[in-house]
Amino acid sequence: MNPLIAPKLQPAQIRNIIRQFLLENLLLGQEAHCVDACESFVEARAIDSTGFLELVFFLQARFGIQVDDDEMAPQHFDNLNRIVAYVLAKLGS
């Protein structure tokens, strides 16, 4: 996927792409309901440490953004809304 096309994506599309990735790769099985319902992936233990790394690698590759170490924090990654908001902010900046 060419990251250069990412800025053209609408917020709803970005949300769908991330949601799909989470469902297909990280929130498998019993955690699937968590994608929309969970306030905290960490507290629900729905995604573990290596899962968050996978998510970051995916976002960087798919949207052409650079996730800084300090940004790798629950306020950006702990639920779907936060991830979407973070990606939108990175693409807008």
Add this chain to the structure above:
Amino acid sequence: MLVQHSFGRSAERLGDKEALIAGQVRLSYAQLREHARSLAAFLRVRGVLKGDRVAMYLNNRPEFAAAMLATLECGAVFVPINPQTKRDKLARLLQDCEPRAVFTEWSLLSTLTAVDSNLAGLVCIVCTGTHPSGSQTPLELAVDFAQARASAPDCRPEPSGIDADLAALIYTSGSTGDSKGVMLTHLNMVSAMRSIVEYLRLRESDVIFCALPLSFDYGLYQLLLGFEVGATIVLEPSFAFASQAMDVVARERVTVFPGVPTMFSMLSNLRNLSQKDLSNVRLATNTAAALPERMILEIGRMFPQAEFYSMYGLTECKRVSYLPPQELGRRPTSIGRGMPNQELWLVDPDGQRLPPGTTGELVVRGSHVMRGYWRRPEATRERLRPGPIEGERVLYTGDIFRSDEEGFLYFLGRKDDIIKCRGEKVSPREVENVLSTLPGVLECAVIGVPDALLGQAVKALVVCRAGCEYSAKDVIRHCALALEPHMVPKHVEFFAALPRSPNGKVNVRGM
């Protein structure tokens, strides 16, 4: 001397000192003792007796420590259970240990209540965390931690235990696919604690970081070791956000950093680590899986002031050996020669002792060696065999080592096919059992493959029935329903047939 006595003595001496720091929560030794006492009173009033099992199905929270100490004060046996354990396995574990009480979280209660096994002996479930606001009807037996602590004081005399009594049952994966409960007496645990404190030279001024799960004995012992010396333990819910976790290490002036290879590997990926003040870290430790030599050098750069201890152990005796830091340059891949108050040696397949400079199975002798596997006499007989003194039992670890001329040990592999993913044991059989419940799977095998982050990743080799087609995702999703995350295959490969040895057995070595 019982396990909880070390905490009691530290609380006597250092009441106002911080025992636990967890996010915004800071508990002094006196406060933690008060939490534990009130919970113990509640448990006793509810009928928890000496020898009863009490499960801790909890994340890394301060309540874990209070619940563990309360259980021990009742003379009961605490059973840590990984909070990522799924329903069916949880049912098997609870059926096996028959807990009288369970400590858990409101958010995990639905998994617990879905367990449709007969938990007849259960008298209470004590829950922490946010109370669910939805329509879910909690079990009649469920009470909140605060409610439990506020209940009437107990006037009954405390049970008098001895160090031959069981303190904990810790479940570990075995090659047969079933989890086995490792029975640890107070003497086993206190012996291990004392040996570790001695060689790591832990002290009261230490601040110990613990992002390792408390359901994992390496994490659990950070609490116990900290309590033994009167140190402060900084508890983190996970290491998922490594940069932020390292901010906590810097802010709380952590002096002891216990890690596993996956954590060190995550740290090596951080670009901003050198900007954090880690100068207070005087000790970094690794166990659970071997570190590549390159990573050991990197750890030296991450924690420039710290001594690094490469260690080895297994739940059945907690710890076996450590490499003195001054030996690291000469033999970086060795795990040392053994810890204090313990004897070890290698044996050949006939059980004959081998001299230094040879290869064989490691045998461990000492008062830290488990009492056996809970209700599994056969598995116990396989691991614990007669030792040099009449009636004594020593631990056959199932791990194969090479020793050099000076007796330093080098891990070569296991006698069985257990996989180590993120430092935790994965039984291929347990994963295969879950794979086999997929209707279209004709045949399957599970192996470990090298993985830079995980140490070993789980790989499933699958043969589908004619007319059935699964994608790798289908297989992974099915496994994720039943298995803890570290056991779920990362790779799936489909075959028309699995290779077999001439005698017809599946032979997947080297695939």
